[in-house]
Amino acid sequence: MLKRGSKARFILITLLLLSPGLLTFFLLFFYPMMVTLTRSLRPEGEQIGWTLEHYVTFLAEPRAREVILLTFVLSIGAVLCSVLLSIPLGLALRQKLRAHRFYRLTMITPRVVPGLIGALGLLLLFGSRGWVNLFLIRFVPFVNEPISINYTIPGLILFYTWLYFPFIALTTLAALEGLDPAIEEAADVAGANRWQVLRHVVIPLITPAILAGSVLTFMAAFGAFSIPLIAGGNHRPLSVEIYRQIDFTPARWSAASARAMIMAVLQVIFLTIYMRVLRRPIT
Amino acid sequence: MPDYMIELRDVTKRYGDLVANDNVTLQIRRGELMTLLGPSGCGKTTALRCITGHNIPDEGRVFIDGEDVTDVPTYKRELGMVFQSFALFPHMTVFGNVEFPLMIRRMNKAERREWVMDALRMIRMEEYEDHYPRQISGGQQQRVGLARALVYRPKVLLLDEPLSNLDAKLREEMRFEIRDLIDRLGITAVYVTHDQAEALALSDRVAVRNAGHIEQVGMPDEIYDLPQTRFVADFIGLSEFLAGTLSAVHTEERTATVAVDGLEIHVPATPEMAPGRKVLFFIRPNDIELLPASQESGINVFVGVVEKKTYLGDRSDYRVRVSEGLELRVQTDGKVRFEEGENVKVHLPIPHCRVIVE
Numbered sequence: 346m347l348k349r350g351s352k353a354r355f356i357l358i359t360l361l362l363l364s365p366g367l368l369t370f371f372l373l374f375f376y377p378m379m380v381t382l383t384r385s386l387r388p389e390g391e392q393i394g395w396t397l398e399h400y401v402t403f404l405a406e407p408r409a410r411e412v413i414l415l416t417f418v419l420s421i422g423a424v425l426c427s428v429l430l431s432i433p434l435g436l437a438l439r440q441k442l443r444a445h446r447f448y449r450l451t452m453i454t455p456r457v458v459p460g461l462i463g464a465l466g467l468l469l470l471f472g473s474r475g476w477v478n479l480f481l482i483r484f485v486p487f488v489n490e491p492i493s494i495n496y497t498i499p500g501l502i503l504f505y506t507w508l509y510f511p512f513i514a515l516t517t518l519a520a521l522e523g524l525d526p527a528i529e530e531a532a533d534v535a536g537a538n539r540w541q542v543l544r545h546v547v548i549p550l551i552t553p554a555i556l557a558g559s560v561l562t563f564m565a566a567f568g569a570f571s572i573p574l575i576a577g578g579n580h581r582p583l584s585v586e587i588y589r590q591i592d593f594t595p596a597r598w599s600a601a602s603a604r605a606m607i608m609a610v611l612q613v614i615f616l617t618i619y620m621r622v623l624r625r626p627i628t
Numbered sequence: 629m630p631d632y633m634i635e636l637r638d639v640t641k642r643y644g645d646l647v648a649n650d651n652v653t654l655q656i657r658r659g660e661l662m663t664l665l666g667p668s669g670c671g672k673t674t675a676l677r678c679i680t681g682h683n684i685p686d687e688g689r690v691f692i693d694g695e696d697v698t699d700v701p702t703y704k705r706e707l708g709m710v711f712q713s714f715a716l717f718p719h720m721t722v723f724g725n726v727e728f729p730l731m732i733r734r735m736n737k738a739e740r741r742e743w744v745m746d747a748l749r750m751i752r753m754e755e756y757e758d759h760y761p762r763q764i765s766g767g768q769q770q771r772v773g774l775a776r777a778l779v780y781r782p783k784v785l786l787l788d789e790p791l792s793n794l795d796a797k798l799r800e801e802m803r804f805e806i807r808d809l810i811d812r813l814g815i816t817a818v819y820v821t822h823d824q825a826e827a828l829a830l831s832d833r834v835a836v837r838n839a840g841h842i843e844q845v846g847m848p849d850e851i852y853d854l855p856q857t858r859f860v861a862d863f864i865g866l867s868e869f870l871a872g873t874l875s876a877v878h879t880e881e882r883t884a885t886v887a888v889d890g891l892e893i894h895v896p897a898t899p900e901m902a903p904g905r906k907v908l909f910f911i912r913p914n915d916i917e918l919l920p921a922s923q924e925s926g927i928n929v930f931v932g933v934v935e936k937k938t939y940l941g942d943r944s945d946y947r948v949r950v951s952e953g954l955e956l957r958v959q960t961d962g963k964v965r966f967e968e969g970e971n972v973k974v975h976l977p978i979p980h981c982r983v984i985v986e
Contacts, residue, residue: 525713525715527711527712527713527715528715528716528717528718530680530682530702530709530711530715531709531711531715531716531717531773531776532717532728533682533702533703534680534702534703534705534707534708534709534777534786535703535708535709535728535729535732535776535777535780536703536704536706536729536732536733536780537703537728537732538701538703541703541732545717545728545731545732546717549719550717550718550719
């Protein structure tokens, strides 16, 4: 009798402890998701009826493929650039060089500045009369007129990198600092020069951490909004495309929802493939 | 042909204010196993790292095989090294780990395979070639570490506390295995440890280190029987230290007498002895004989009472009070038994009595 009573209490307590999590899940994820899904299947402006037209019209547009491709190019480009930058930086910072704490702090600043403000600042910096172009024209031979960076795809990747670099840099640095120094010394004594140690030992060992860090960054960059909105010009990734539908009067909620669902599905597909790849042992 | 395989000449290495190696000179002969023995923080690892090139000495030169390598980067020094933490490459199989030095040296694949399998056979790990380091035991990992260090037949094998992360029983087994391998290959080896038993069992010669300098270099039995400083005597095995004064030197018997707390102890004489000098007398507890009270008196035989007895299995440890202010620690093998409070005689055999003139 006693045993049964205590078991019921155990279940009750478990439910109580789970409730904040479940509540958050239903209110903040499941409910909005279902609303968006339903909305995307309603005719525009209607509360009843079902239709696939928003999906069909969007996907039938040749622009749709461009938009999706651009979203991938921007987020993958930003992740790749960040990874490539973070490795030398991490290698330098783990030496605990003078003022390394200051550099560490500086590395995170892009996350402290709101993306909106940051984007405006970057536009000024890289504009045709910004410091970067003034510098290039003044000091680099054969550069006689401003290079257009703003409102181009490489420019956007640069801005994305500026915003998302801290995530990757922190994981890379943590991975590098987590390595047993003796392992690198072992490679060194065995005859490997610096480059060979890096290539055969350090990079393979930090790759899992970098991959884990980069998937999160990719997901964030995939949904990036303020930077492409302000600095994208005619290059509009999915997030801006969705926003544009709402910007019409009257707002096209159903069309926006359909695009949002497509974006969500793409992200899930990418994540699934990624998890598959990660599960394989790295050789 | 140079006389020494490795030579540290007046090497000084500082870390800020700390002098980890103070003007150290050390010569290691071709084909010998030299152990750097000392407590942690004595700079033995720093000295080893000067040989590998992971530390650059502030002053002095390092020679390997007669060549000044002080400014040669580590990867060109042709060394093999075994680490305390094993330091295997976790992303490579046992085969890959042992192959690594050969791969770096761009040996062709077929030949590589042959050399790696030879090395794996040498440590009886050939069946484990496909295993990853995390899948094998600590002892096996360290054997792979050895194979990786030896596979390309380096000039010198360096071992940095290689057995410290293994349990006691395995440590003893591996000790013999390492000694055996080194004998078979005839390679010069430098072995760093803080374990004196390991050092005595393994080495051709031992360099006992203390706080940045070398206290004594010698063969294991010299280090054990004829320590030249208090530190060495204290660090290698148990010792009872008693402060005393030389009271007489008997030239004919080649002995001297030391007055220690009212006792007159006879010791072997050495040239620098002169009456009146302050000395430090010491003897190892297991060299002292414990005799029944009925035993006749004689030279270096003193009357005492057993104050405390500790049974240690293969031997017994006694505290024997010999005079008002003097208690001696005595260790006997299990056959001799005395009880607490029993009257005994203590015999300090002259050859085992040592004196350091201060």
